[in-house]
Amino acid sequence: MVSINERRADIRKSDSISPGRGGDYLKIGFIGAGKVGVSLGMHILNCSQDETTNVIGYYDKSSSAAREAADLTKTKQYSNLMQLAEDSEMIFVTVSDDAISSVWENLKELPIEEKFVCHCSGSLTSATFSGINQYDAYGYSIHPLFAVSDKLTSYKKLKQAIFTIEGEQSNLHIVTEFIKKLGNDVVQIREEDKVRYHAAAVFGSNFVVGLADISIRMMMDCGFSYSEALRALTPLMSENMNRVLQAGSEASLTGPVERNDVQTVKKHKKALNEEERELYEVLSRHLVSIAKRKNKDKDYSEMEEIFK
Structure with missing residues (x-):
C-alpha cells in the first residue's frame, strides 16, 4: 500500500x-x-x-x-x-x-x-x-x-x-x-481577508441580480411587459458588463453622472420612490468617485452636493 x-x-x-x-x-x-x-x-x-x-x-x-x-x-x-x-x-x-x-x-x-x-x-x-x-x-x-x-x-x-x-x-x-x-x-x-473577499463577490454577483430586478420592475412600471423589459435591457446590460470586464470601470462609465448632467440626475431623484432613491444616491456617490478618476479636469462639486 x-x-x-x-x-x-x-x-x-x-x-x-x-x-x-x-x-x-x-x-x-x-x-x-x-x-x-x-x-x-x-x-x-x-x-x-x-x-x-x-x-x-x-x-x-x-x-x-x-x-x-x-x-x-x-x-x-x-x-x-x-x-x-x-x-x-x-x-x-x-x-x-x-x-x-x-x-x-x-x-x-x-x-x-x-x-x-x-x-x-x-x-x-x-x-x-x-x-x-x-x-x-x-x-x-x-x-x-x-x-x-x-x-x-x-x-x-x-x-x-x-x-x-x-x-x-x-x-x-x-x-x-x-x-x-x-x-x-x-x-x-x-x-x-476571507469575509471581505466574500462580500466583494456578493457585490459582483448577487447585487447585480438585485439591480437587474429593480431595472426590470421600473421598466414594467413604464408599460413594458416582463419579457419586453428583459429584451430591452439585455444588450445594454451585456455590453456594459463585457466592457467593464475587458476595459475596467473607468473606461466603461457613461451616463448622466459621468457627463456631469446635474439637471437629469435631479429629475431622476424626483421620479423615484423612497427605496429606489436611497439606492440611486448610494450608487451615484460611488459613480462620482469613478467619474472624477476618469475625468480629472471636470468639476463634479455640484454633482457631489446632490448626494450629500
Missing part, C-alpha cells in the same frame, strides 16, 4: 493529470451531496489530468441525495460517515455554511490523521475546523468564485472559475497544485 506522503510526492512530480480509475490515487470523498458537492466532484472527474486523483463517493444525511450524487458521478454512495472518512485522503465538507461546524464535530472523532479536510464556503475560513492540528489533519477553505446554480450543468463551466485557498501552510502548495491541475487558476487568500 502506497502511503499518503508517497502519493503527495506523485502529485508534485506529475507533469500531467487525468482522472484515476484505479490503483494508487488520491482518494477524494464528499460529505454533502448538494449542488456544490456534485458540481465539484463532476469537475474533478472531468478535468483532472492526474492519474493519482479520483472521487470515491458521497455521504449525505439524505440517503437519496447521496445515491443521486453517486449515480451522477458514477462513484459510491456511502451510508456510513466512518467508512467514507477511512476510505478518503481528501475530504470535502460541502454542506451549508451553518452545518460545517456540526459535521466537523462528528468528523474529528473519526480516523482523519494525515488527511486533508476542506470546505467550500466563501465566507468561512479553515478555522471552522477548530483544533484540527491536534488530530494531525490539515484544514483548508477552498472556494470556487462561481455561481453554482444547478447540480446537473454548473460543473461544465467550473473550469472558468478562479479558486481561492486558505488554510494550513505546510501543505498549502499541495492543495494549490491539485486545483491548478484541474485547469483552474488559484489565489491564496489570508484568513483575515
